[in-house]
Amino acid sequence: MAFLLYTIVMTEEIVNQVKQATDYQKNKQALREKIVTELHMPFEGGLFHLTPSLMAFVETWPQEDLFLEDVYSNPIPINRQKFMDLARERYQSVMNDWHVKHQELKSVRKV
């Protein structure tokens, strides 16, 4: 009888553990959404999604001042150097955070 009870309890425990398994792909997607949100940077009244192509474009622009379209489809006047100083700092910080949290997620299979 005691053995049967023990078996039932252990089975429930195992079932609970299986139920607590977590889905890496779902967690990864949620983390990426957070990171994309963080990669949005307000600047001079506009809001910019920092992407490698945007940053490369601004970096290689030959003049110091230019107009950039923000996520609200407005042309925003920017100073190239000021924009890039902030953009580099934010991009590096957010991507570093992403890397650290992604490494943590990869090791999590159940919680």
Add this chain to the structure above:
Amino acid sequence: MSEKSRGVLIFATNTSDVDYVKIAELNAKLIKQHMGLPTTIVQGTLGQNKRLVSGAVTEWHNGGRCNAYELSPYDETLVLDGDYLVFDDSLLKVLDTVEDYAISHKHIYINEQVNDTMGPYAIGPMLWATVIAFKRTSKARMLFEVAGMVQHNYSYYRALYKLQSSIFRNDATFTIADRIVNGYSENMSCRVPWPIMTISGEINRMVVDKHRILVYNKERAYVLPRANLHLHDKRYLQNGFEYA
């Protein structure tokens, strides 16, 4: 020039089984903690509605949102669902930069595939009234006025656009209002640029630590970043969640 006031508006009216005000108060603390903004909770909204929760029809008061422009005491306002829990300051960026108003237009359901649309004959892609940021401009005022008109004539608009859902939905109302205000065109300057993350259905447990939010339902657990989270299970939420 005096500094413009900023704050959050949450509509919350208790029903027989859910303490919406308690959920709003819980969220108000999170809002203060993460965005440093005050919250005004609007109670006693009329317009009783019904909705399906886990297969059961439940009571729901969701009719007041179109009055947000008039009711908000702030110059710059975020209207949030009470159950859209604030765990970061990302919405401050929207308040910093939006011209008139911004509504969420993307939704990600973490735990299931949900194809939530207005229907095949809809006026355009569905928007989500879960998050609306607005400033006191004539265009923002017009949005709420038109939303009020749509709400008062909901059966007409429901028939016109063959809306799938028979119950009143703020999402559909504000989608229609947004299209009308923008001349029946898609205006991306009136959008929150990133999606809402949602956990739908019942949950068993939610634990928040310094870096993560752990959500357990009967099937799985989800390891989420500390980011704003729309949690549908109000019965769970009214009792708060755990901090690790």
